[in-house]
Amino acid sequence: MPIFKRSGKKEMPELGTSSDIVFMFLFFFMVTTQMRSSEVKVRVKLPEATEIAKLERKDLASYIYIGSPTAQYQGQYGTETRIQLNDSFKTTNDIRDFIAAERDAMSEADRQLMQVSLKADEDARMGIITDVKQELRRCSALKIMYAARRAAE
């Protein structure tokens, strides 16, 4: 005969509100995050800065990633610093087409406001960044942003 005898019926704890909580989480994430537009194939550790401004309109921004390829692409592309546009590695000559395509995707009124965000690794050399900047000037995409993360005070 068992010493500890369960008295009465076993009761299930109430779980009715858990779905509400999860839904709240869901909405929180849907509001605060944005869809990942492209897979970043280069290692980008943004430099630190304190005087940063927030990007006002994310829909007007195009991204150029500059850095050395991540481990899984190093076998194919080496460790040299590279430029990534959309989903593939490109050279500075392709920037013109990229900017033109991004411009075309925007409405007439927004084209003036187009902004290019340079997401470059902090170990990248200025040589490649200067090349990119010169190419952007040639395409007259003059509004740029050096992406940076907020420095810890």
Added chain:
Amino acid sequence: MAKRKTPGLNTQSTADIAFLLLCYFLMVSTMDQQSGLQRRLPPMPTNEQKQEDTKVNKRNIIIVKINSSDRLFAGDQLLDVSQLKDKIKEFITNPNDDPNLPEREKKVIEGFGEYPVSKGIISLQNDRGTSYKAYIAVQNELVKAVNEVRNDFCRQHFGKVFNACNETQQKIAKDAIPQNISEAEPKDVTKK
């Protein structure tokens, strides 16, 4: 008539469904902050323009150079990044009317009146071998210097910091203390 009992809805699975959706959004979205230093590049000079170099008085320009080993020169001095801000602030404000620092031209600013606007230009030059980190650090210091001068201006005239001012006041401050940072045409310094 007998009261008919409404059948209870089975809601046990909604939590699971919500979890699935939650996981999906966690996987496909990013939360990274989109922030950085905003700049406007100068337009590419056309061929005719290339010849004429804009003549700027020597006292009105400060050349900030970063070499390939990330060492910083401002004016003709070797400086540390932490010293740059004060140097630039001195350069912009020119408090003692030093003849070697930029002249100040009285300009009428709309809604404010006359204010001696500095004609100083900060010219930033870098080498191809400069690291991006050092470049951003210097850019950041330059912006910080300008922002601090603007803050001082706002505190003096409007009694609050730049960010607390309204839009017209911010515009006045921007006109009074312009952010003239020129990113020079690239030069290959290494070949010399």
